[in-house]
Amino acid sequence: xxxxxxxxxxxxxxxxxxxxxxALKLLDRSEGDGFTMAQLAAELRVRPSALYNHFDGxxxxxxxxxxxxxxxxxxxxxxxxxxxxxxxxxxxxxxxAFAAHPPTIAMFATMPLSGAARTQQMYETVVRAFRxxxxxEAHVLSAIVAVESFVLGSALDAVAPEDMFDPEGSEVxxxxxxxxxxxxxxxxxxxxxxxxxxxxxxxxxxxxxFEVGISALVTGLAEQLAAFTDxxxxxxx
Amino acid sequence: xxxxxxxxxxxxxxxxxxxxxxALKLLDRSEGDGFTMAQLAAELRVRPSALYNHFDGxxxxxxxxxxxxxxxxxxxxxxxxxxxxxxxxxxxxxxxAFAAHPPTIAMFATMPLSGAARTQQMYETVVRAFRxxxxxEAHVLSAIVAVESFVLGSALDAVAPEDMFDPEGSEVxxxxxxxxxxxxxxxxxxxxxxxxxxxxxxxxxxxxxFEVGISALVTGLAEQLAAFTDxxxxxxx
Numbered sequence: 001x002x003x004x005x006x007x008x009x010x011x012x013x014x015x016x017x018x019x020x021x022x023a024l025k026l027l028d029r030s031e032g033d034g035f036t037m038a039q040l041a042a043e044l045r046v047r048p049s050a051l052y053n054h055f056d057g058x059x060x061x062x063x064x065x066x067x068x069x070x071x072x073x074x075x076x077x078x079x080x081x082x083x084x085x086x087x088x089x090x091x092x093x094x095x096x097a098f099a100a101h102p103p104t105i106a107m108f109a110t111m112p113l114s115g116a117a118r119t120q121q122m123y124e125t126v127v128r129a130f131r132x133x134x135x136x137e138a139h140v141l142s143a144i145v146a147v148e149s150f151v152l153g154s155a156l157d158a159v160a161p162e163d164m165f166d167p168e169g170s171e172v173x174x175x176x177x178x179x180x181x182x183x184x185x186x187x188x189x190x191x192x193x194x195x196x197x198x199x200x201x202x203x204x205x206x207x208x209x210f211e212v213g214i215s216a217l218v219t220g221l222a223e224q225l226a227a228f229t230d231x232x233x234x235x236x237x
Numbered sequence: 238x239x240x241x242x243x244x245x246x247x248x249x250x251x252x253x254x255x256x257x258x259x260a261l262k263l264l265d266r267s268e269g270d271g272f273t274m275a276q277l278a279a280e281l282r283v284r285p286s287a288l289y290n291h292f293d294g295x296x297x298x299x300x301x302x303x304x305x306x307x308x309x310x311x312x313x314x315x316x317x318x319x320x321x322x323x324x325x326x327x328x329x330x331x332x333x334a335f336a337a338h339p340p341t342i343a344m345f346a347t348m349p350l351s352g353a354a355r356t357q358q359m360y361e362t363v364v365r366a367f368r369x370x371x372x373x374e375a376h377v378l379s380a381i382v383a384v385e386s387f388v389l390g391s392a393l394d395a396v397a398p399e400d401m402f403d404p405e406g407s408e409v410x411x412x413x414x415x416x417x418x419x420x421x422x423x424x425x426x427x428x429x430x431x432x433x434x435x436x437x438x439x440x441x442x443x444x445x446x447f448e449v450g451i452s453a454l455v456t457g458l459a460e461q462l463a464a465f466t467d468x469x470x471x472x473x474x
Contacts, residue, residue: 106343114406140417145446148390167351183374184378209380220456223453224449224452
């Protein structure tokens with residue numbers, strides 16, 4: 001029997017990407033319990049030791065999964081659009097990338113970035129764009145993290161049930177809330193952004209809140225930026 | 238042997254609050270795996286059936302845990318401060334309440350609110366305050382959810398390691414990022430808000446990003462509100 005028999009592919013057919021894709025699939029299925037290296041090896045029908053030809057360990061696999069997810073985040077916008085519009089485009093694609101994989105939202109928000117080189121490259125590009133727009137170096141990361149916090153919280157909201165606030169049965173006790181719930185339902189159209197690519201589409205109430213919030217946040221950040229730059233042209237990046 | 242022997246307290250000593258506190262303790266310990274009714278009964282040293290004298294089931298327990306966590310959120314600010322300042326105060330205490338219990342962040346962001354009457358009461362108060370400030374009824378919930386998304390994303394950031402972005406070892410590959418990381422570390426003081434109550438204190442980089450973001454978000458929302466109210470006095474709540 002060949003060592004390359006069906007059911008036990010050789011190490012050669014594994015790749016970091018293939019392993020990361022399998023790990024992301026396990027994560028999505030696990031609903032947050034995560035995965036073990038043994039489960040990952042079983043999913044790929046290889047021995048656990050084969051994984052260690054490509055990865056230092058589980059943290060390294062998770063870094064590769066982070067890269068997979070963050071590959072969907074658009075940073076080309078920073079080269080093509082003025083800073084405020086680019087931040088909105090970046091945030092929309094960022095929310096979509098994470099909302100497509102709910103268990104990754106809280107996980108990647110709280111785990112070190114090291115080892116995820118393509119994700120670090122994303123940050124390198126975003127940091128350069130913020131600096132080019134005039135953000136003082138010491139404030140760049142706080143502004144970026146503020147946007148990310150809104151994006152990841154919005155991704156959680158996007159994967160929540162559309163009717164999570166449904167006040168049915170407590171309209172008498174909480175009338176203002178019930179009225180606001182009904183008024184929103186009547187006012188928010190089925191699709192907020194007809195032009196959105198499929199992976200950026202979430203339920204309509206999440207889209208409505210996201211658009212209100214990202215617009216407000218970028219308006220406020222632009223005012224902070226203007227106060228920093230104080231009329232002088234932004235420094236070169 | 239008495240039915241009230243040590244190790245099997247009678248149903249009478251249970252209360253919704255005591256059960257909810259035990260469930261929150263299990264949740265915090267579980268790191269996101271949650272808890273079962275059997276584990277909860279064991280923790281309280283009662284039979285599982287005793288829990289059902291107080292709760293319809295696990296969803297009902299979770300609603301009571303949500304109430305416990307949201308009890309820490311300050312809404313008195315809406316009666317005491319102008320709308321923009323009150324939103325900031327509310328957001329700070331909201332972030333602190335959830336950051337104190339990390340597994341609750343993603344959980345409550347994505348589960349229906351029904352059954353958590355004290356939490357619904359919080360929303361009733363907040364909705365009334367937004368309406369009193371002049372927000373049109375159909376836009377109130379989107380504005381509130383936008384703030385909440387930022388708050389919950391910021392709570393995730395607050396429970397992340399302070400050094401999650403540490404670029405050590407990749408400074409040559411990602412120089413702009415490494416410079417921004419070093420500049421932030423040099424500029425952000427150890428405590429952003431000396432006056433913050435203990436449960437609102439998070440690590441300094443999370444505090445810095447939160448303050449930048451909530452300030453920007455409220456600035457932008459205030460501008461949206463001004464466009465709605467267009468100079469006319471806000472309607473009575």
